[in-house]
Amino acid sequence: MIRPRELALEAARTNPGALVPCPWCGSSVGAAKLERHLDEVHADAPTELPHVEGPDAGIYVPMIALGVLGVVMFGITVAVAPESGRIAAALPVVTLGVAFAVSFLAWRNVVRARLRFEREMLVLRSFFGLHRRRLVLSHLRVETGSVMGSRPAFPGDHQGRHEEIKVGHYLRLSDGTTTLTLASSGAGARKRWQPDGVRQGPKRRWVDVWLPTSAMVAVELLVHAHGGLRVREAGESS
Numbered sequence: 001m002i003r004p005r006e007l008a009l010e011a012a013r014t015n016p017g018a019l020v021p022c023p024w025c026g027s028s029v030g031a032a033k034l035e036r037h038l039d040e041v042h043a044d045a046p047t048e049l050p051h052v053e054g055p056d057a058g059i060y061v062p063m064i065a066l067g068v069l070g071v072v073m074f075g076i077t078v079a080v081a082p083e084s085g086r087i088a089a090a091l092p093v094v095t096l097g098v099a100f101a102v103s104f105l106a107w108r109n110v111v112r113a114r115l116r117f118e119r120e121m122l123v124l125r126s127f128f129g130l131h132r133r134r135l136v137l138s139h140l141r142v143e144t145g146s147v148m149g150s151r152p153a154f155p156g157d158h159q160g161r162h163e164e165i166k167v168g169h170y171l172r173l174s175d176g177t178t179t180l181t182l183a184s185s186g187a188g189a190r191k192r193w194q195p196d197g198v199r200q201g202p203k204r205r206w207v208d209v210w211l212p213t214s215a216m217v218a219v220e221l222l223v224h225a226h227g228g229l230r231v232r233e234a235g236e237s238s
């Protein structure tokens with residue numbers, strides 16, 4: 001269970017002069033005003049979340065690999081076509097079909113990844129729940145930076161020329177064994193938390209999961225509760 005309200009109020013209690021990110025709208029609220037803000041603005045918000053989730057962005061890499069495998073298999077099948085049976089001929093087509101279908105579903109945001117908080121660990125379940133990665137929350141290395149995407153360089157350009165644009169921010173958490181890269185389209189963690197101690201990372205294109213801002217702040221509050229992020233003091237410029 002993730003309890004964003006409790007985590008935020010605890011951060012406010014232990015840092016009375018701080019600005020604490022609101023777990024629902026992401027704005028920085030003075031510690032003394034936080035409880036009132038939560039009661040007045042987010043009265044209907046749940047007290048606990050079984051998990052947070054968003055589009056599974058990590059699924060593209062294995063699907064590209066599967067697509068390449070399908071093409072290679074197709075090449076081999078063509079090369080030895082006369083000797084190969086019907087099943088051998090169908091295999092590359094099925095492989096390519098699966099890679100294309102899953103990528104299409106992911107692109108339509110149908111494939112979701114989930115983050116749970118269990119026994120002091122953040123657990124990411126992705127790839128239709130088949131792939132599970134556990135991140136120990138203490139002694140995390142925290143990095144943030146821009147997530148880049150691309151769009152056509154000119155409106156209506158059908159020649160495939162694309163330019164790189166910033167599409168969000170990532171929060172990259174590493175416990176030395178596991179690294180999770182979480183992305184959201186809102187402001188980055190350095191706006192909500194003390195920038196010192198958060199490494200400014202390179203621009204990245206590949207992330208594990210896209211989260212709504214509220215889910216990203218909930219994760220950040222968990223990281224804060226385990227010492228990985230520090231609150232900003234009121235009056236500090238961002």
Ligand SMILES: [Zn+2]
Nearest residue numbers: 022024025026
């Ligand atoms: Zn709020």
